[in-house]
Amino acid sequence: MNVLLAFALTASLTSPVHLPPTAPCPAEVPAGTTCYEGRDVNGAYYTVAVPKKWNKTLVVHSHGGPDLGDPTPERTRDDLNRWSVVVEEGYAWAGTSYRRGGYGTRMAAEDTDNLRRLVSKMLRPHKVYLHGQSWGGNVAAKTIELYRGYDAALLTSGVLAGGSRGYDYRVDLRAVYQYYCGNHPRPSEVQYPLWQGLRADSTMTTAGLRGRVEECLGTAGNRTPEQQRKLDGVLAVTKIPEETLNSHLNFATFTFRDIVHHRLDGRNPFSNTGVVYRGSHDDEALNAGVERFAADPAARADLAHDSDLTGKIDIPVLSVHAIGDPTAFVEHESAYRDTVRKAGRWYNLVQTFTTEKTHSALSDSEYAAALRSLEAWEKRGLRATPHLVAAACPALDREYGTGCYFDPRYRPASYESRVAPRA
Numbered sequence: 001m002n003v004l005l006a007f008a009l010t011a012s013l014t015s016p017v018h019l020p021p022t023a024p025c026p027a028e029v030p031a032g033t034t035c036y037e038g039r040d041v042n043g044a045y046y047t048v049a050v051p052k053k054w055n056k057t058l059v060v061h062s063h064g065g066p067d068l069g070d071p072t073p074e075r076t077r078d079d080l081n082r083w084s085v086v087v088e089e090g091y092a093w094a095g096t097s098y099r100r101g102g103y104g105t106r107m108a109a110e111d112t113d114n115l116r117r118l119v120s121k122m123l124r125p126h127k128v129y130l131h132g133q134s135w136g137g138n139v140a141a142k143t144i145e146l147y148r149g150y151d152a153a154l155l156t157s158g159v160l161a162g163g164s165r166g167y168d169y170r171v172d173l174r175a176v177y178q179y180y181c182g183n184h185p186r187p188s189e190v191q192y193p194l195w196q197g198l199r200a201d202s203t204m205t206t207a208g209l210r211g212r213v214e215e216c217l218g219t220a221g222n223r224t225p226e227q228q229r230k231l232d233g234v235l236a237v238t239k240i241p242e243e244t245l246n247s248h249l250n251f252a253t254f255t256f257r258d259i260v261h262h263r264l265d266g267r268n269p270f271s272n273t274g275v276v277y278r279g280s281h282d283d284e285a286l287n288a289g290v291e292r293f294a295a296d297p298a299a300r301a302d303l304a305h306d307s308d309l310t311g312k313i314d315i316p317v318l319s320v321h322a323i324g325d326p327t328a329f330v331e332h333e334s335a336y337r338d339t340v341r342k343a344g345r346w347y348n349l350v351q352t353f354t355t356e357k358t359h360s361a362l363s364d365s366e367y368a369a370a371l372r373s374l375e376a377w378e379k380r381g382l383r384a385t386p387h388l389v390a391a392a393c394p395a396l397d398r399e400y401g402t403g404c405y406f407d408p409r410y411r412p413a414s415y416e417s418r419v420a421p422r423a
Contacts, residue, residue, distance in 0.1 A: 020036045020038030020122075021037065022035060022036055023035050023036060023037040023047070025080075026077050026078075026080050026081035026084070027081065028084040029049055029080060029081070029084045030051060030052075030084065030088050032051070032052035033049050033052065034049070035049045035050075037077075040096075040099075040111075040115070040118060042099040044071060044096045044098050044114070045071055045072065045075065045076055045097040046076055046095065046115050046118070046119075047073070047077055047094070047095055048092065048093070048094045048122070049080055049087050049092065049094075050092045050123065051087045051091070053090055054091075055089075055090040055091060056125055056126040056127065057090075057092070057125055057128070058091065058092045058094060058116075058119060058120065058123060058127070058128045059086050059091045059093050059128075059154075060094050060095075060116045060119070060129070060130050060150075061079055061083065061086075061093060061094065061096075061131050061132075061136070062096075062112045062130065062131070062132040062133070062136035062137075062139040062140040062143065063076075063079050063095060063097075063133065063134075063136045064136045064137075064157075064159075064360075065135050065136075066098075066102055066103050066104070066108070066255065066258075067098075068254055068255065068258055069101045070100070070101055071097035071098060071100060071101060075095075076095040076096065076097050079095045080093060080095060083131070083133075083367070085364040085368055085400065086131070086367070088364075088368075091129070091371070092123060092125065094115055094116075094119045096111050096115045102258045102263070103163075103255060103259045103263055103306075104263065104306065105135075105138055105139055105163065105307035106306050106307075108139040109139050109140075109142045109143040112139060112140070112143050113146075113147040113149070116128055116149055116150070117149070120149070127152075128150050128151055129150065129152045129153065129371075129374065129375075129378075130143060130150045130152075130153040131153070131154045131156070132155050132156070132158060133156050133158075133360075134157050134327070134360070136158075137155040137156065137158020137159055137160055137319075137328075138159045138162065138163075138166070138307055140153055141155060141158065141160060141309050141313075141317075141336070142307065142309060144313055144314075144317070145309065145310055150315055151316075151378050152315050152316045152317070152375070152377070153313075153315060153316070153318070154318050154319075154320070154374055155318070156319065156320045156367070156370075157320075157321055157322065157327070157359050158319060158321065158328065158333075158336070160309065160319075160332045160333060160335055160336035160339075161332050161336070161415055161419075162304065162307050162335075163259075163269075163304065163306060163308065164300055164304035164308050165419070166332065166335070167251070167252075167256075168272075168419045169238060169240065169248075169329070169418070169419045170249075170251050170256070171195070171270045171271070171272055172272060172275065172420065173234070173249060174194045174195075174249070175194055175272055175290050175292075176233075176234055176290060177216075177234055178194055178290075178291060179286060179291070180233055180234055181212070181213075181215075181216035181217070181230065182216075183212045183215060184209070184212055193293055194291050195256070195293045195295075196256065196260050196261070196266075197252060197253045197254065197255065197256025197257040197259075197260060198253050198254060198256070200257065200261040202257075206250055206254070209253055213245070217230055217234070217245075218231070232281075233279075233281055233286075236280060237278065237280050239329075243326055244326040259303070263303075263306075264299045264302060264303065267296045268295055268299055269295050269296065269300045270295055270300075271293060271295040271422050271423070272290070272292055273292060273293070273422055273423045274422045274423030275421075275422050276420065277420070294423075309336065309339050310339070311345055312343045313340060313343075313345050313349065314345070314348065316348060316350075316374060316377045316378050316383075316384070317349050317350070318352065318370055318374045318384050318389070319336070319349070319351045320352050320353075320362060320366060321333050321351070321352075321354070322353070322354050322356040322357060322358050322359065323353050323355055323356070323357075323407065323410060323412075324355070324356060324357030324358070325356075325357070325358065325359045326357065326359060327359035329419075330412045331415045331418040331419070333351050333353075334412045334414050335415040336349075336351075337349065338414075338415075350377075350383070350384045350385060350386070350389075351386070352370070352384075352389050352408070353406070353407055353410040353412070354366060354405040355405045355407050363397075363400070363403045363404065364402045365393050365396045365397040365399075365400040365401070365402045366402075366403075366405065366406065368393075368396045368399075368400060369389055369390075369392040369393040369396050370389060372392055373388055373389045385408075386406065386408035386409075386410075387408040389408075390404070390407075390408045
């Protein structure tokens with residue numbers, strides 16, 4: 001082999017290739033980071049950030065939602081800004097917008113893996129970790145079941161019960177809200193079954209829905225006794241915190257419409273058959289009067305195929321979840337724990353919990369502790385434990401100053417303790 005050919009071959013194996021254009025890094029990203037932006041062949045936008053002192057590990061990010069609008073590059077920029085701690089810790093970061101808005105766990109998993117392959121060709125990392133947040137936790141957990149190429153995964157605030165039952169508390173909210181309020185839809189409007197979320201051709205907006213909620217349940221500090229009574233009933237029965245009532249009802253309206261009309265051809269994957277609602281002022285009247293519906297078995301099976309998890313994980317997986325998460329209840333972790341155990345992969349999963357009452361982003365100190373613990377597990381075989389992760393946090397908090405709230409003794413109750421089982 002001549003010298004020039006040998007040099008060209010060596011360069012092709014060790015140098016980044018097909019780098020997209022560089023782009024300004026978001027404000028929170030450390031100085032000296034190089035950022036890239038592009039769009040893949042399926043239409044998904046992506047952002048990549050490489051720190052000045054890169055540890056040669058790439059973290060691919062699966063974002064939450066799902067967003068219902070068209071994909072935009074702002075989505076990936078915002079995610080990089082939010083999780084800039086990953087870059088601060090020395091990892092390269094890559095995030096995708098996914099190719100379209102709307103539900104589709106397997107679609108999002110494919111786009112996530114497309115990004116891994118694309119950036120791996122660009123940067124040639126030694127290791128690849130996967131991070132999923134919220135619904136992105138479901139996407140990431142699905143990704144590592146479907147695709148190889150990942151060395152470890154971090155799941156934070158994950159929706160891990162899968163689509164076939166992970167939204168049952170929103171199914172219940174949709175039915176219980178209508179029982180108390182009767183304005184979604186109003187009696188004067190075209191009627192549709194509540195499992196649709198919203199009829200396909202409705203022009204309702206999130207502001208319009210919020211107006212109906214305020215009409216029925218009032219606003220803080222400005223409620224009639226009757227509005228307060230209705231609100232107390234809705235919250236007690238569904239166990240949904242008041243602060244996230246609107247966001248849960250938005251999901252049970254607009255995202256349910258997307259799932260039913262755009263993904264399942266109008267078929268119903270949801271059920272409240274056999275649910276016994278408790279906690280209202282008159283449970284007997286509620287259970288007699290609430291709208292009931294049963295899932296189409298084929299539709300439910302299709303939703304399960306898309307988003308339910310098998311638990312067959314072959315790499316270290318570490319999860320972090322706030323005990324007071326008002327959006328993805330902490331009991332999602334119990335559902336995932338049971339799934340992984342049934343698959344016989346319990347050793348590959350470690351779950352940790354914090355005393356926070358948040359969903360969208362945990363403490364940077366905790367993310368850093370989780371990443372370092374995951375790396376020690378993956379690279380050196382030191383399996384993470386809740387106590388080891390918690391012990392790693394205080395030293396990092398001296399740098400980040402965002403607090404350490406791990407509770408290594410906490411164990412969530414069963415998923416069914418929070419979400420009523422159904423027939």
